Amino acid sequence: MKKLITNVALYQDHSIKEGKNIAFTDDRITDFPDHPDRTAYDEIIDGNRMLAMPGFVNTHNHIAMTVFRSYADDMQLMDWLMQKIWPAEAKLDSDIVYAHTMLGIAEMIRCGTTSFADMYFFMNDVARAVETSGIRAALCRGVTGITPNAQEALAESKEFYHTWHKKADGRITVMLGPHAPYTCPPDYLRQVVDLAHELGAEIHIHLSETKGEVQDIKEQYHKSPIALADELGILDCGCLAAHCVWVDEDDLNIMARKHVRVAHNPGSNFKLAGGIAPLGEMLKKGITVGLGTDGASSNNNLDIVEEMHLAALVHKANTLDPLVIPAETALQLLTEGGAKCLGYTDVGKLEKGYKADITLIDREGLHWYPKHNTMSLFAYSANSFDVDTVIVDGKTLLRHKAFTTIDIEKVKAEAERTKEKLFSQLD
Ligand SMILES: N[C@@H](CCSC[C@H]1O[C@@H](n2cnc3c(=O)[nH]cnc32)[C@H](O)[C@@H]1O)C(=O)O
Numbered sequence: 001m002k003k004l005i006t007n008v009a010l011y012q013d014h015s016i017k018e019g020k021n022i023a024f025t026d027d028r029i030t031d032f033p034d035h036p037d038r039t040a041y042d043e044i045i046d047g048n049r050m051l052a053m054p055g056f057v058n059t060h061n062h063i064a065m066t067v068f069r070s071y072a073d074d075m076q077l078m079d080w081l082m083q084k085i086w087p088a089e090a091k092l093d094s095d096i097v098y099a100h101t102m103l104g105i106a107e108m109i110r111c112g113t114t115s116f117a118d119m120y121f122f123m124n125d126v127a128r129a130v131e132t133s134g135i136r137a138a139l140c141r142g143v144t145g146i147t148p149n150a151q152e153a154l155a156e157s158k159e160f161y162h163t164w165h166k167k168a169d170g171r172i173t174v175m176l177g178p179h180a181p182y183t184c185p186p187d188y189l190r191q192v193v194d195l196a197h198e199l200g201a202e203i204h205i206h207l208s209e210t211k212g213e214v215q216d217i218k219e220q221y222h223k224s225p226i227a228l229a230d231e232l233g234i235l236d237c238g239c240l241a242a243h244c245v246w247v248d249e250d251d252l253n254i255m256a257r258k259h260v261r262v263a264h265n266p267g268s269n270f271k272l273a274g275g276i277a278p279l280g281e282m283l284k285k286g287i288t289v290g291l292g293t294d295g296a297s298s299n300n301n302l303d304i305v306e307e308m309h310l311a312a313l314v315h316k317a318n319t320l321d322p323l324v325i326p327a328e329t330a331l332q333l334l335t336e337g338g339a340k341c342l343g344y345t346d347v348g349k350l351e352k353g354y355k356a357d358i359t360l361i362d363r364e365g366l367h368w369y370p371k372h373n374t375m376s377l378f379a380y381s382a383n384s385f386d387v388d389t390v391i392v393d394g395k396t397l398l399r400h401k402a403f404t405t406i407d408i409e410k411v412k413a414e415a416e417r418t419k420e421k422l423f424s425q426l427d
C-alpha cells in the first residue's frame, strides 16, 4: 500500500517545516515529494492544519497495572509495592492482564504513542494485545530473585523470547527484565546476564529509583546500584534503566561509558515521592534518555505528552536554569531518544527508510494561537487531546481520534468486568 500525508507541518532535522508531504509504502517512509502525483497512492491522508511528529515512545511501563489505577495512592514506593501491589498482583490472571493491557494500549495510542517498553508478567497476553492492536513494543517478563518462582520466571523469559522476539511483523522485540537490585540478588543477576548473552537479548531494569534503595544497596554491597549492575555485567548487555534518580557523578560516568539508556519517568517519580532525576547532567554527558509513564498505578495515566511537559518544566525549576531542557530537547526525548532507548535503529525520526510510525497533531485548539513558534507550542502548550491520527508500521490505528483496530466500548467493559473479578477476591 502506497500512502501519502499531504500539506503537513513536518518535524525533521531539529526544525519544523510547513507544507510538506510524507510518502510511505507499507511500513516504511519512502519520500517527501514536493509535487506528488496523487493518483499514484492508494490512500491520501489530509495533513492540513496538522503537525507530523515521529510517533511518541513510552520507555517504561507495567501496562496491565491500569487495573490498579487509583487503587493505592499516596504511599512510599516500598510500602506501595509490599503492602498493596504485590499481594494484589498475586491474584492476577491472563484474562485480567489481557483486558487491562488492551485498556493501556488504547490509552497510549490515544495519547500519540506508537511504541512502548513493558515489564510485567503474563507476557504472552501482553504480546497478543500488542499484536492485535497494531502498536510496537519492547516487552520483557519482569523477574525477581526473591520469590519462589524465580527460576521458573527465568525459564518463562527464555520461552517468551523464543516465541515473540521479532514477531507480529517485527513490531515486538523481547528483552530480559530483572526487576531491580533490591529484588534480584547478585547471583540471580548473574544468571540473567548469562541468559542475555545466550539469547543476544537486552536488559530492562529499575535502577536507583529512591534514596532509600541507594542507601540499602550501598550498605549491603558497598557500591551504588549503578556500580553494582556494572560489576555484574548488566550494563554490558545493552541496558534500559528506569528512573536513575539518585545517581552521582561516578554513576553518570559509568552510565555514559556503558551506553546505558535511561527511561525518565517524572510523573511516577513525583507521585511516589522518589525525587527528581538529574536529566540535564545526563544529557550533558551524552547519555540517551527517553520518557516513560511507568505503570498507571504510579502516575496515574499513560499520557506521554504530559510526561514531556513535566520533563520540560521541572528541571528548569530544579536547576534554576531555563535552558536546561529547551523545547527541542523535550521533543527529542519524546521521539528519537525514546526510540533509541528501546533499541530501535529505524524508528524515532521521520526520514527516508525509517518506519512509518507517525503521530499527527491538530493545531487548531485555542492554545495553539497565535502561531509564533510551532516547536514551543508543541512542547509547552499542547496536550494529548490534540492528537488526531496515529500510524504505526504504516497502518492507521487512530484517525480523527477514533480507533481503527480497537473496539473501545468492549475494552472498557472488559476492563470493568475483570477488575470486578480481581477485586472481589481482594476485598
Ligand atoms: N516477580 C513478579 C513480576 C515482576 S514484574 C515487574 C514489577 O514491577 C513493579 N513495579 C511497578 N512500578 C514500579 C516502580 O516504580 N518501581 C519498582 N517496581 C515497580 C510491578 O508492580 C511488578 O511487580 C512475578 O513474577 O510475580
Ligand SMILES: [Zn+2]
Residues within 6 Å of the ligand: 060, 061, 062, 206, 242, 294, 295
Ligand atoms: Zn517501573
